[in-house]
Amino acid sequence: MTKHILRNSALDVLIRIGDNGAFSHLIIDQTIKKNQLSMKDQALFTEIVYGTLQRKLTLAYFTKRFVAKPNKLEDWVKWLLYMSFYQMQYLDKVPDHAIIHEAVSIAKKRGHLGIAKLVNGVLRNAQRNGFPNIEEIEDEAERISIATSHPLWLVKRWINTYGFEKTVEICEANVTTKPISIRINLLRITREEAIDQLLEEGYESTPSLFSEQGIIVQKGNILKSKLFAENLVTIQDQSSMLVAEMMNLTEDLIVLDACSAPGGKATHIAEKLRNSGQVIAYDLHEKKANLVTQKAKALGLTNVVAKGMDARKLSAEHPEDFFDRILIDAPCSGLGVIRGKPDIKYSKKESDIHTLAKIQLELLDNISPLLKKNGTLLYSTCTVDRAENEGVISTFLTSHPDFEIDPNFIDELPTLLKESPGLTDLGLQIFPDDFQTDGFFLTRLRKKR
Numbered sequence: 001m002t003k004h005i006l007r008n009s010a011l012d013v014l015i016r017i018g019d020n021g022a023f024s025h026l027i028i029d030q031t032i033k034k035n036q037l038s039m040k041d042q043a044l045f046t047e048i049v050y051g052t053l054q055r056k057l058t059l060a061y062f063t064k065r066f067v068a069k070p071n072k073l074e075d076w077v078k079w080l081l082y083m084s085f086y087q088m089q090y091l092d093k094v095p096d097h098a099i100i101h102e103a104v105s106i107a108k109k110r111g112h113l114g115i116a117k118l119v120n121g122v123l124r125n126a127q128r129n130g131f132p133n134i135e136e137i138e139d140e141a142e143r144i145s146i147a148t149s150h151p152l153w154l155v156k157r158w159i160n161t162y163g164f165e166k167t168v169e170i171c172e173a174n175v176t177t178k179p180i181s182i183r184i185n186l187l188r189i190t191r192e193e194a195i196d197q198l199l200e201e202g203y204e205s206t207p208s209l210f211s212e213q214g215i216i217v218q219k220g221n222i223l224k225s226k227l228f229a230e231n232l233v234t235i236q237d238q239s240s241m242l243v244a245e246m247m248n249l250t251e252d253l254i255v256l257d258a259c260s261a262p263g264g265k266a267t268h269i270a271e272k273l274r275n276s277g278q279v280i281a282y283d284l285h286e287k288k289a290n291l292v293t294q295k296a297k298a299l300g301l302t303n304v305v306a307k308g309m310d311a312r313k314l315s316a317e318h319p320e321d322f323f324d325r326i327l328i329d330a331p332c333s334g335l336g337v338i339r340g341k342p343d344i345k346y347s348k349k350e351s352d353i354h355t356l357a358k359i360q361l362e363l364l365d366n367i368s369p370l371l372k373k374n375g376t377l378l379y380s381t382c383t384v385d386r387a388e389n390e391g392v393i394s395t396f397l398t399s400h401p402d403f404e405i406d407p408n409f410i411d412e413l414p415t416l417l418k419e420s421p422g423l424t425d426l427g428l429q430i431f432p433d434d435f436q437t438d439g440f441f442l443t444r445l446r447k448k449r
């Protein structure tokens with residue numbers, strides 16, 4: 001019975017998230033609570049929902065083979081087939097006959113006998129004859145697209161920019177799961193204390209690669225740890241922790257975080273300032289800026305002020321040559337965080353990239369005058385795309401001869417990253433397959449005069 005509830009709940013969530021909706025932890029958490037799923041069932045439930053969304057294009061390809069008119073399927077039947085195919089193809093722990101039995105029983109309850117028969121027929125056919133062999137797709141871009149469930153335009157774009165081999169690695173990494181990365185609040189706890197506490201609570205954890213504040217948790221629902229209840233830690237990917245690490249932060253500095261919500265990096269910067277100086281944080285709307293204020297408050301940080309405002313208009317708020325450090329963690333296409341947010345790869349269009357690159361350049365153009373001479377500006381995105389990253393920086397530098405890539409940037413990178421395949425003289429592109437982190441770009445500019 002519990003397995004029936006689990007799969008029925010997974011189907012509910014898939015229908016709610018649907019083809020256009022964003023993957024939402026909130027919906028997942030609400031469903032887990034409502035159905036009182038056990039810890040073990042929670043893991044399988046999350047795996048089914050995540051995996052089905054991550055593999056959607058592959059599962060649609062399978063469906064075409066077994067259903068004559070897949071577009072005519074009712075939405076819930078389509079998702080029921082997708083999630084059943086997902087379990088049959090990618091999860092070893094559940095036998096096919098159990099998956100089919102559950103799917104048919106769900107179809108009977110939700111629909112009628114006719115639909116249950118259809119579901120039974122399709123799944124048994126797949127069980128008997130196996131899934132189509134993706135390796136037989138001749139066109140190599142199309143093959144990667146179907147095998148790893150990435151839209152064709154994106155696969156082609158990455159092949160053009162990074163080559164075939166790297167694209168395969170990026171796409172394959174995007175359909176895996178990565179361990180949870182958390183940041184400890186150094187003002188309240190040491191990393192050793194946090195790791196000991198986690199061990200006591202039964203979590204396996206290790207120090208992370210690029211930040212003395214980072215911990216990687218291999219398994220378990222970390223949100224249930226006391227460390228969260230007591231606001232001693234916050235969730236943050238390792239690559240995104242690199243931002244504050246690379247800003248050369250010392251006490252009493254005045255720092256601008258131009259695009260700051262929900263406040264992951266603003267609070268990290270504030271921790272690095274040890275509650276001194278000031279982090280002046282903006283985000284487009286007041287509501288989002290409030291999230292930064294709340295996060296800072298929860299973490300006991302008193303040196304953060306957050307306001308809602310278009311950061312392209314900040315010259316009306318602050319004089320030129322004012323900030324010691326500036327962070328522009330720009331709005332971007334998010335192609336580096338597909339692993340955790342699979343909806344991004346289905347919803348983004350290639351034309352979005354050009355619109356975003358224009359905004360990114362406007363942010364740099366309008367904000368850079370506010371930096372003090374010899375001050376540094378860190379530009380980052382969570383995307384894997386040359387136009388939004390190296391392209392924007394190169395265009396900016398051409399029209400701003402008073403700026404240069406900080407000559408110390410590469411020297412100050414953690415040793416591991418100095419060997420990174422994405423390091424160029426315009427900055428560091430971290431790919432999601434390089435270190436089991438999000439894909440990310442960062443570079444540091446210095447104002448010469």
Ligand SMILES: C[S@@+](CC[C@H](N)C(=O)[O-])C[C@H]1O[C@@H](n2cnc3c(N)ncnc32)[C@H](O)[C@@H]1O
Binds near residue numbers: 284330
């Ligand atoms: C990558 S997210 C920032 C993440 C944040 N730095 C953190 O670490 O939690 C980019 C943010 O830029 C904001 N944004 C977009 N356009 C903006 C603009 N013109 N001015 C200020 N913020 C903007 C978005 O609302 C979004 O919250």
